[in-house]
Amino acid sequence: MPAVETELYDILGVSPDATENEIKKAYRQKAKEHHPDKNINDPEAGQKFQELGAAYETLSDPDMRHMYDVGGMEGLNGPGAGMGGMDPSELFAQFFQASGGSMPFGFDFGGAGPSRRRGKGEDTVIPHPVTLDELYNGKTLKLNLEKEAVCGTCKGSGARGNAKPKPCGLCEGKGWTTAQTSHGTHLSTSRVACSGCDGAGERLKEKDRCKKCKGEKTIKEKNRQEVVIEKGMADKQRIILAGAGDEEPGTPAGDVVFVLRLTPHESFERSGSDLLTNVTITLSEALFGFSRILITHLDGRGVQVTSPPGKIIKHADTIVLRGEGMPVHKQPDTKGDLYLTFTIEMPDDEWLKTVDRKTLLSLIPPKKMDIEPRPEVVSTAAFEEADIEEVRERYFPASHDFFDGAQFGEGDEDDWVEEDDEDDEYGGAGEPECRPQ
Incomplete structure (x- = not known):
């Protein structure tokens, strides 16, 4: 029996007598072609993609396809229609809510309108x-x-007093009218919400409307x-x-x-329940230790830390302050850890002018000699200062090397691995990306 309506077939670009495999193949091809991620400059790409999915939902199910072939959209909305007794309007509403969209014009079942289905x-x-x-x-x-x-x-x-709305004359109370849409060489007829009653199917005369609303x-x-x-x-x-x-x-x-x-915070960085910040200490503190307030915490507290006697702190060394991290949500008395990464502030040129260089050289570790074995060819390069942060921003704007420890933020609830779906780039196994639950 030839189909009463061919709109859904036209959307997929197949004939009404297409096989299941032909429908599936056409859907997969069209889905790739109209996927929003590949058509970011096309404002209608999302709607086209949703229409494809809704059409495939109907035609890939033998029972729903038969009802559509016999009675068109009216057949789908008739007694006993739908999957497992579900009203097709509910099925389509669920499909588009799952995909983050709204009911496209071609699949408005009229009558109650979308708002009454929610x-x-x-x-x-x-x-x-x-x-x-x-x-x-x-x-x-x-x-x-x-x-x-x-x-x-x-x-x-919306009515004044006992006034009652009348069926809309434009759509005859159905809530929708028909419109023709061109799909390449195909011309299809679809249903759109009635412009006279906004899809409600009924209207109030001006004099019968509530004065307040x-x-x-x-x-x-x-x-x-x-x-x-x-x-x-x-x-x-x-x-x-x-x-x-x-x-x-x-x-x-x-x-x-x-x-x-x-x-972004100017001093602290968060990962899960852990915090990280950078602390600058002097060369004297790096060599001979410190006992002072290192940071002002997020609640305004000063946090004092004392380094172990005889401990030399090197540039980029990191320590952890247990229980000084973020409060755990719903357990505010439990906190994560705070990691401190040290930057050593070197003396400036003016300080060097005030000390006896020979005495200083005799106290600090000696300079290094040339590397051994000495290379056969040696070239001379000019000494020029550079800002490494500027270089990173210019060439590696997405990189983040501030801290590469194995413990900071360990067990962060946001960590996850996305598995590859090699079967199909858009939806897998030829199915729509979002299916009703």
């Missing part, structure tokens, strides 16, 4: 910059937030929220204010999600 309102995600000091000490923020709230006057109906069903509402940054929280950690997000009639409110973004 379990709750959309979440509001707010990136929030934080300092290392705030993550160390904790902080409470009081913020004024604005959200969409259900209108209290009409209780979210003007028929929009929701209004802007400001409220004060308290956000607690707990000690030991991490970069990219999420703080969720449940139910504080936008509201929609008949749908639980969404959440407000704060995503912490750590700003």
Whole structure:
């Protein structure tokens, strides 16, 4: 039986009588061609990629393909349609939520509209910059937030008094209209949300609209929220204010999600629950030891350290102060370790002019001689000062050689290894990258 609609086949570029292998092969080829990572300059690449995945989800399943061939999109939305009894509209909504997108125009099943298929309102995600000091000490923020709230006057109906909405005349109450889209040499018909009723399928006359929300069903509402940054929280950690997000009639409110973004610190570096910082000591301290406050910690404390008697400290030597690192989240009385890397400050030229050089030379280790065995050919190079940090920034901007010890940040929860999927570059085994759960 020839297919009633061919839109999904057109998207994949195959004929309605294509075999399963031909459909799979076409999907894999199209997915590679339209993958967003390879089409960063094409603003429609993400939508094309999602359409491909949704089309493949339907045509790769024999039962769903049969229902589509017999009744088109209407057939998929009919009694008994879907996988395991699931409404196809829910299936497609899950697919696109998993892939981080929204329902593409070609797969709007009309009627209820996307908002009624969601379990709750959309979440509001707010990136929030934080300092290392705030993550160390904790902080409470009081913020004024604005959200969409259900209108209290009409209780979210959008209507004035007892007025009732009428079916939209443009879409005849379906919530969608058809539009033709060109796919190369193919011309396909797809469904788009009705512009007259925004996909709702019904409209209110101007005189019947609620005066407060003007028929929009929701209004802007400001409220004060308290956000607690707990000690030991991490970069990219999420703080969720449940139910504080936008509201929609008949749908639980969404959440407000704060995503912490750590700003670089001028002195300290963090890895898991460990901290690292650099300390400069003088040549005298390197040779004869020290007992002084080496750093001012993130909570304002001075930390005093005494070196062992007779211990000579060399440049780039590192010591660890146990229990002086970051607080462990949810266990603020437990802390990681603090690593100190030493930089030895050499005397300047003016100091050298004030000392007896012969006496100084007799006290310090002697100069080195030429290397042995002496090379047969020796060339002379000019002595010229350079800034190694500038060189690193110029040639190795992504490198980070500040500390290469084996213990700093050991066991960091962010460490992971990504396994190669050699079967398929985009999704593996010919399947879409994101499948409904």
